[in-house]
Amino acid sequence: xxxxxxxxxxxxxxGNIPAFDYxxxxxxxxxxxxxxxxxNEKENYFLIKEFKFENFKNSQTFINRVGDIAETExxxxxxxxxxxxxxxxxxxxxxxxxxxxxxxxxxKIDKIVND
Numbered sequence: 018x019x020x021x022x023x024x025x026x027x028x029x030x031x032g033n034i035p036a037f038d039y040x041x042x043x044x045x046x047x048x049x050x051x052x053x054x055x056x057n058e059k060e061n062y063f064l065i066k067e068f069k070f071e072n073f074k075n076s077q078t079f080i081n082r083v084g085d086i087a088e089t090e091x092x093x094x095x096x097x098x099x100x101x102x103x104x105x106x107x108x109x110x111x112x113x114x115x116x117x118x119x120x121x122x123x124x125k126i127d128k129i130v131n132d
Contacts, residue, residue: 021124022045022048022049022117022120022121022123022124022125023121023124023125023127023128025117025121026090026121027090027091027092027118027121027122028117028118034112034116035112036061036062036109036112036113036114036115036116037062037114037115037116037117039062042054042062042115045115045117045120046120048120048124049064049120049123049124049127050127051066051127052064052065052066052107052123053065053066054115059113061108061113061114062108062114062115063106063107063108063114063115063119064105064106064107064108064115064119064120064123065104065105065106065107066104066105066123066126067102067103067104068102068103068104068105068130069101069102070101070102070103071101072100072101073099073100073101075101076098076099076100076101076102076103077098079098079103079129079130080096080098080103082129083096083103083105083126083129084096086122086125086126086129087122090118090121090122090125092107092109092118092119092121092122094106094107094122094126095107105123105126107119107122107123
C-alpha cells in the first residue's frame with residue numbers, strides 16, 4: 018500500500034543528514050501530485066508547483082492555509098502569489114536540498130486543494 022505522506026510530521030533538519038540524490042527524489046516524487054523538481058544556480062534540488070485560482074481572494078485564502086501548515090510543521094516554503102495564482106517552492110535550507118520533510122509538506126499542501 019502506498020504511504021500517505023500527508024499523515025506524517027515534518028522533522029526539523031539541522032543539517033546532519035545528506036540531501037536526497039536524484040533516485041531518492043524520484044521515488045518520493047511519485048507520492049505527491051504535480052510537483053516539479055528543479056535545480057537552482059548552485060545545482061541544489063527543490064520542489065515547485067504553481068496553483069491556479071479564480072481570483073485574488075482565493076489565492077490569498079490558500080496562502081494563509083499554507084502558512085498555517087508551515088507554522089504547525091515548522092517547515093517554511095518560499096511563497097509568491099497574486100491574482101489567480103500561487104507558487105510554492107520547497108527545500109530544506111539546512112542541507113540545501115530535498116529531504117522527506119519537503120515531500121511531506123508538499124503532500125499536506127496538496128490536501129488543501131483537494132479538500
